[in-house]
Amino acid sequence: MPHKMMRMRRAGVVRGRAQRPSMLAIAGDSAAGKTTLTRGLIEALGPDRSTSICVDDYHRYDRQERKSQPFTVLHPDCNYVAIMEQHLQLLAMGEPILKPVYDHSTGQLARPQLVEPREFVIVEGLLPLHTKLARACFDVSVYLNPPEEIRRDWKVGRDTKERGYTTEQVLAELDRRESDSASFIRPQRANCDIVVRFSPIPGRDDPPDTPFSAELLLRPTIGHPDLTGILSEGDQHAIHLKLARDEDGRPVDALHVHGYAPPEDSAVAQKALWAEFGIQSPPPESLGLLADGQRSEPLAITQLLLLYHLLEAAR
Amino acid sequence: MPHKMMRMRRAGVVRGRAQRPSMLAIAGDSAAGKTTLTRGLIEALGPDRSTSICVDDYHRYDRQERKSQPFTVLHPDCNYVAIMEQHLQLLAMGEPILKPVYDHSTGQLARPQLVEPREFVIVEGLLPLHTKLARACFDVSVYLNPPEEIRRDWKVGRDTKERGYTTEQVLAELDRRESDSASFIRPQRANCDIVVRFSPIPGRDDPPDTPFSAELLLRPTIGHPDLTGILSEGDQHAIHLKLARDEDGRPVDALHVHGYAPPEDSAVAQKALWAEFGIQSPPPESLGLLADGQRSEPLAITQLLLLYHLLEAAR
Numbered sequence: 031m032p033h034k035m036m037r038m039r040r041a042g043v044v045r046g047r048a049q050r051p052s053m054l055a056i057a058g059d060s061a062a063g064k065t066t067l068t069r070g071l072i073e074a075l076g077p078d079r080s081t082s083i084c085v086d087d088y089h090r091y092d093r094q095e096r097k098s099q100p101f102t103v104l105h106p107d108c109n110y111v112a113i114m115e116q117h118l119q120l121l122a123m124g125e126p127i128l129k130p131v132y133d134h135s136t137g138q139l140a141r142p143q144l145v146e147p148r149e150f151v152i153v154e155g156l157l158p159l160h161t162k163l164a165r166a167c168f169d170v171s172v173y174l175n176p177p178e179e180i181r182r183d184w185k186v187g188r189d190t191k192e193r194g195y196t197t198e199q200v201l202a203e204l205d206r207r208e209s210d211s212a213s214f215i216r217p218q219r220a221n222c223d224i225v226v227r228f229s230p231i232p233g234r235d236d237p238p239d240t241p242f243s244a245e246l247l248l249r250p251t252i253g254h255p256d257l258t259g260i261l262s263e264g265d266q267h268a269i270h271l272k273l274a275r276d277e278d279g280r281p282v283d284a285l286h287v288h289g290y291a292p293p294e295d296s297a298v299a300q301k302a303l304w305a306e307f308g309i310q311s312p313p314p315e316s317l318g319l320l321a322d323g324q325r326s327e328p329l330a331i332t333q334l335l336l337l338y339h340l341l342e343a344a345r
Numbered sequence: 346m347p348h349k350m351m352r353m354r355r356a357g358v359v360r361g362r363a364q365r366p367s368m369l370a371i372a373g374d375s376a377a378g379k380t381t382l383t384r385g386l387i388e389a390l391g392p393d394r395s396t397s398i399c400v401d402d403y404h405r406y407d408r409q410e411r412k413s414q415p416f417t418v419l420h421p422d423c424n425y426v427a428i429m430e431q432h433l434q435l436l437a438m439g440e441p442i443l444k445p446v447y448d449h450s451t452g453q454l455a456r457p458q459l460v461e462p463r464e465f466v467i468v469e470g471l472l473p474l475h476t477k478l479a480r481a482c483f484d485v486s487v488y489l490n491p492p493e494e495i496r497r498d499w500k501v502g503r504d505t506k507e508r509g510y511t512t513e514q515v516l517a518e519l520d521r522r523e524s525d526s527a528s529f530i531r532p533q534r535a536n537c538d539i540v541v542r543f544s545p546i547p548g549r550d551d552p553p554d555t556p557f558s559a560e561l562l563l564r565p566t567i568g569h570p571d572l573t574g575i576l577s578e579g580d581q582h583a584i585h586l587k588l589a590r591d592e593d594g595r596p597v598d599a600l601h602v603h604g605y606a607p608p609e610d611s612a613v614a615q616k617a618l619w620a621e622f623g624i625q626s627p628p629p630e631s632l633g634l635l636a637d638g639q640r641s642e643p644l645a646i647t648q649l650l651l652l653y654h655l656l657e658a659a660r
Contacts, residue, residue: 034368037481038434053349092456110459113443119353120431128428130443130457139456141407142445144425166352 050124051147052343053167054336056154057218058174059104059211061185063228064154066321067174070333071152073316075340081148083121085155087130088114093137104156104210111161118158118167121147134193150340159218169343170252172336173222177229180242220278223252223339226332231288241289244328246335247276248283255306255338257285268295269331285335287328296327300334307338365439366462367658368482369651371469372533373489374419374526376500378543379469381636382489385648386467388631390655396463398436400470402445403429408452419471419525426476433473433482436462449508465655474533484658485567486537487651492544495557535593538567538654541647546603556604559643561650562591563598570621570653572600583610584646600650602643611642615649622653 225247268291318330583606633645
């Protein structure tokens with residue numbers, strides 16, 4: 031047996047080591063904003079240098095089969111978690127994978143697709159941070175944590191417009207999923223480097239069309255850019271940094287990006303941030319684009335920070 | 346980056362090392378007898394201890410897409426060879442795979458299947474020995490090498506009976522494949538441990554219902570059981586061993602198993618072989634069963650020898 035292992039290793043080594051990509055995880059519940067966040071990053075990095083996968087493709091059962099299962103798609107037993115871990119490891123090592131495909135429109139499992147890793151790989155979905163081995167594959171990880179009532183609005187909006195469900199069906203499904211969501215999705219918040227929350231600022235009486243603000247908890251689990259310099263100087267209208275305690279009492283930097291700030295102020299902050307990252311070109315224009323074509327400066331600044339981490343991991 | 350690799354390694358090591366299966370490759374052209382050979386082995390080993398996969402599932406294009414391709418399914422470019430190599434390595438390391446599925450009845454690529462390695466894994470198909478890395482994954486490898494005219498008969502018989510083609514269609518397809526077969530399938534003969542040829546014995550005038558004989562070239566690339574003792578003693582009516590030169594001049598043992606021998610003689614030889622392998626129980630009854638329900642003693646002896654190698658690799 032050791033003989034065979036050695037033969038495999040030697041035969042594999044001959045082809046040299048593949049380039050290892052920078053890997054970002056974006057975890058969060060259904061309709062938490064994962065795809066919107068991902069889209070702007072891929073456009074900024076360029077599709078020739080980056081690729082994204084959704085780990086919801088690792089569903090073990092199709093929609094029909096799930097009807098006789100006691101759990102929802104949020105449950106790890108409803109997904110090929112061991113295969114997801116394996117594929118994340120392969121991608122992290124720079125190897126291609128033949129990724130399963132779940133077709134949301136038909137609810138069926140379809141023909142798999144070849145995914146070749148690029149310089150930057152973004153992995154989004156319900157459970158990318160569920161296991162220790164999966165988490166170990168990422169250079170930086172994000173948990174999207176909107177207030178539940180906002181996520182419910184987003185899910186009703188999307189699933190009625192794009193997936194052909196009625197509002198009643200979506201609300202019933204949300205109730206059915208609540209237990210699995212609490213058990214398996216939300217615990218991932220504790221296992222990421224950055225917690226992102228888009229929401230109105232509590233206590234402020236902004237007009238209803240004010241863009242959502244963002245709160246980013248920057249955990250010391252990875253090295254964040256030093257924001258104290260630029261953010262303590264001059265106007266902090268658009269963005270400010272505050273030392274805080276996390277839910278579990280651990281120290282954390284809370285970066286607040288104000289949706290009510292005028293876009294000009296936000297643009298100044300973005301340019302200063304971008305320059306601080308040591309990049310000469312202007313910030314990519316794809317950042318901050320919402321699904322409906324509107325712009326969100328807090329989203330743009332969130333994406334800027336993630337770009338920084340992806341580029342930093344590639345060094 | 347080294348940090349992430351170390352995290353992945355540590356997170357993976359925690360779960361301990363999976364048991365590594367004994368792996369047998371059975372390569373050969375379409376209708377060479379791979380499935381028949383495999384079926385008896387899996388039944389003998391027991392489906393709880395063994396599993397088989399067909400690497401023709403790694404086709405890159407479905408039947409419709411292939412119509413606009415310049416090559417046939419025998420061509421490596423028509424298959425996900427790098428993914429096949431990856432999956433063979435994973436199985437050899439005792440890891441599960443999510444295997445693609447090609448549906449022969451519809452010609453479409455379907456939903457993939459989870460394959461968990463067992464103690465014994467048999468990998469059959471058109472190209473399992475095509476690359477060095479794939480070959481390195483096996484403990485023992487076989488190339489099925491029937492005379493072309495016999496294989497053509499088998500293919501016409503099967504494809505007209507089981508796959509709904511006309512004789513003319515099958516013959517035209519065989520012609521279309523000939524060039525790829527010569528370039529990619531038959532070269533695998535040079536890269537296996539055992540070459541198996543079922544055919545009538547040239548020069549003998551046996552009645553037409555005489556079972557085919559088997560010639561097994563046993564290459565010194567692996568350690569074969571010592572057959573000189575039992576086969577030089579007493580009756581060699583059913584089976585004999587002859588020192589020979591391979592096509593390329595290298596020394597090889599040629600084991601001849603005579604289809605014209607009475608089954609009783611073959612049974613004696615099988616028992617002697619089985620005892621020589623050091624196994625107490627009688628030889629499994631599933632050995633030697635043909636697709637049509639008939640028995641072939643030369644097939645049974647071929648399968649016995651492969652069982653020996655699978656069991657030996659597991660020690």
